[in-house]
Amino acid sequence: MKTVVVTGASTGIGAATARRLAANGWRVFAGVRKESDGEALKAGTNGDLRPIILDVTNPDDLKKAVAVVSEALGDEKLAGLVNNAGIAKFGPLAVQPMEDFRHQFEVNVFGLMQAMQAFVPLLGAERARTGEPGRIVNITSVGGRISAPFLGAYAATKHAVEALTDSMRRELVIYGIDAIAVGPGSVKTPIWDKAEKENETGPYTNSDWSKEVIAFEKAMLTGGRTGLPPEEIAEVIETALSDLKPKARYAPVPSKLTNWTIPSRLPKRILDGIFWKRLGLKRR
Numbered sequence: 001m002k003t004v005v006v007t008g009a010s011t012g013i014g015a016a017t018a019r020r021l022a023a024n025g026w027r028v029f030a031g032v033r034k035e036s037d038g039e040a041l042k043a044g045t046n047g048d049l050r051p052i053i054l055d056v057t058n059p060d061d062l063k064k065a066v067a068v069v070s071e072a073l074g075d076e077k078l079a080g081l082v083n084n085a086g087i088a089k090f091g092p093l094a095v096q097p098m099e100d101f102r103h104q105f106e107v108n109v110f111g112l113m114q115a116m117q118a119f120v121p122l123l124g125a126e127r128a129r130t131g132e133p134g135r136i137v138n139i140t141s142v143g144g145r146i147s148a149p150f151l152g153a154y155a156a157t158k159h160a161v162e163a164l165t166d167s168m169r170r171e172l173v174i175y176g177i178d179a180i181a182v183g184p185g186s187v188k189t190p191i192w193d194k195a196e197k198e199n200e201t202g203p204y205t206n207s208d209w210s211k212e213v214i215a216f217e218k219a220m221l222t223g224g225r226t227g228l229p230p231e232e233i234a235e236v237i238e239t240a241l242s243d244l245k246p247k248a249r250y251a252p253v254p255s256k257l258t259n260w261t262i263p264s265r266l267p268k269r270i271l272d273g274i275f276w277k278r279l280g281l282k283r284r
Contacts, residue, residue, distance in 0.1 A: 008085030012189035016230035022047030056111030078122035108157035133176035185253030186227025
């Protein structure tokens with residue numbers, strides 16, 4: 001039985017991934033922040049799914065999680081670490097509170113790094129462990145390559161994760177550990193509902209971007225509610241964990257040609273114009 005750790009498994013992509021892997025014969029340690037989330041995740045799930053309290057920004061949580069997983073492994077290697085935990089808070093960079101900006105980096109970047117460093121011994125750095133080295137799958141985003149207005153902080157964290165994934169893969173080869181990025185487009189996940197709720201009392205209502213922020217918010221929420229089901233992303237993640245020759249990066253994006261292939265190849269000035277037109281951004 002292969003063992004995998006999935007962070008941010010309470011809802012969305014993380015929950016779907018934990019359930020899929022458990023149903024397909026993996027032993028899954030699913031990181032949640034509340035016991036009630038773990039109970040809800042485990043209910044109705046087939047297979048060996050074990051919720052663990054894991055806030056990736058909390059070193060004590062990570063230390064305890066590593067101990068639990070290590071005990072279950074015995075002398076075997078951990079087959080996978082899925083770094084999914086993440087948050088999103090949108091707003092114009094010129095007026096976005098630095099506290100919000102920093103918090104996104106604390107979770108999306110520094111938390112991911114802490115999780116990687118905590119589990120890399122189990123993945124293969126402890127050479128006395130038996131079995132094949134494990135893989136790290138980092139969940140990035142279309143925003144990791146294309147930066148939208150009002151999503152600069154989130155996009156910055158995902159750009160960082162893209163870079164970190166490439167560096168991890170090129171460094172951890174000495175242990176045989178692979179690192180793979182999965183960058184979804186719009187997904188039906190609560191992350192944007194959470195962002196909307198947190199933004200209701202935000203500082204942007206009376207800002208110079210008030211109308212444009214509202215247009216952006218509607219577009220993001222619509223995309224999030226009509227995007228790919230998280231189960232499709234979970235399927236891609238399992239492929240990244242188990243394929244004999246995995247890609248370095250996967251891009252599960254709805255309407256991929258228009259939402260990813262073409263925009264990722266357009267000159268930046270043309271992409272600027274598309275964003276400005278869609279959101280009504282112009283000099284005034």
